[in-house]
Amino acid sequence: MDELQLLIDLHKHAQRQGPGADAETLRALDLTRLDRTTPLKIADIGCGTGASTLMLAQHLNAEITAVDFLQEFLDILNDRAASLELQDKITPLCCSMDNLPFEAQEYDVIWSEGAIYNIGFAQGIKEWKRYLKKEGIMAVSEITWTSASPPEEIRQHWESEYPEIDTASSKFAILEQSGFSALGYFVLPEYCWLENYYRPLQNSFKDFLARNGDSKEARAIVEAEEREIELHEKYSNCYSYGVYIARKVE
Ligand code: SAH
Numbered sequence: 001m002d003e004l005q006l007l008i009d010l011h012k013h014a015q016r017q018g019p020g021a022d023a024e025t026l027r028a029l030d031l032t033r034l035d036r037t038t039p040l041k042i043a044d045i046g047c048g049t050g051a052s053t054l055m056l057a058q059h060l061n062a063e064i065t066a067v068d069f070l071q072e073f074l075d076i077l078n079d080r081a082a083s084l085e086l087q088d089k090i091t092p093l094c095c096s097m098d099n100l101p102f103e104a105q106e107y108d109v110i111w112s113e114g115a116i117y118n119i120g121f122a123q124g125i126k127e128w129k130r131y132l133k134k135e136g137i138m139a140v141s142e143i144t145w146t147s148a149s150p151p152e153e154i155r156q157h158w159e160s161e162y163p164e165i166d167t168a169s170s171k172f173a174i175l176e177q178s179g180f181s182a183l184g185y186f187v188l189p190e191y192c193w194l195e196n197y198y199r200p201l202q203n204s205f206k207d208f209l210a211r212n213g214d215s216k217e218a219r220a221i222v223e224a225e226e227r228e229i230e231l232h233e234k235y236s237n238c239y240s241y242g243v244y245i246a247r248k249v250e
Contacts, residue, residue: 001212006221008072010208014200017048017073018114019192019241020141021189025055025113031184031245032109032137036063041109043131044096045124046115050077050090056111057086064089065107088177097124103130112140114241121171125178129248136248138180142166144242146187152236168242179250189239198229 001009011017034040040062044053054077057064068074074092081087095101098113098119110132114148116124121142132138141157145167150158158165172182205222212218 006218009225012072012076016051019188019197020113021192021196022055024188025052028139028243041113042109043107045112049073050080052113057089065091065093067093067095104130105133106132109137114141116140116142121164122174132248138246141241141243145239147238150238153236157231175246180246181249183247186243189198190236
């Protein structure tokens with residue numbers, strides 16, 4: 001099995017493929033000030049197995065296009081939607097986030113939790129803006145420094161993993177320069193990382209290794225995850241996901 005298949009196998013059984021929580025999705029939804037009865041068109045980009053998609057479908061009168069480039073994740077999202085009788089509100093779309101087949105000004109809302117880094121925050125904001133209607137809402141989470149001077153070890157780690165990591169004020173500057181106006185911001189609380197994401201992942205390592213014959217490749221993936229978790233435990237006061245809510249004004 002190649003590395004991507006192993007990563008899919010590790011992550012597809014989880015509730016979420018990144019830090020987050022239903023309560024924090026709802027907190028972001030409150031900040032959008034969207035009316036819950038108005039019909040809305042939403043794209044949830046990099047939706048994974050659909051943690052946020054399902055919350056949005058439950059709480060809004062929305063038609064949601066759930067985009068991910070991994071069909072395996074979308075298949076699980078489909079099953080979850082069916083078991084909650086939400087499948088009529090959700091259309092899965094297997095597609096890369098840098099090549100979306102959307103029309104200009106098609107959507108009221110673009111939602112993306114823990115995924116925009118795959119295209120890069122600045123590029124994602126710029127490209128996805130064109131799919132938003134006038135005054136449409138952008139709600140994205142992005143890894144963010146919560147300290148102005150993170151220690152060298154963690155700074156080096158994130159700058160090599162994701163050179164666009166920055167402070168919230170820099171991310172808002174990008175949003176403003178791209179034609180958005182800020183509506184709200186908060187930092188994902190720690191339980192979103194440890195309780196909701198890293199601990200369940202750690203609890204799945206044993207079965208993951210057994211399923212994959214304890215291969216060298218599978219062990220390398222577990223070691224990399226363990227290293228990330230260790231760094232998080234040491235430096236969680238310096239970074240988190242920032243959740244950015246903004247309105248298209250130009
Ligand atoms: N929003 C989900 C998943 C976050 S993990 C959650 O919060 O649980 C990031 C997701 O982005 C993964 O599901 C991954 O498959 C998807 N992804 C990564 N690169 C992508 C790309 N180029 N196009 C579309 N989806 C992508």
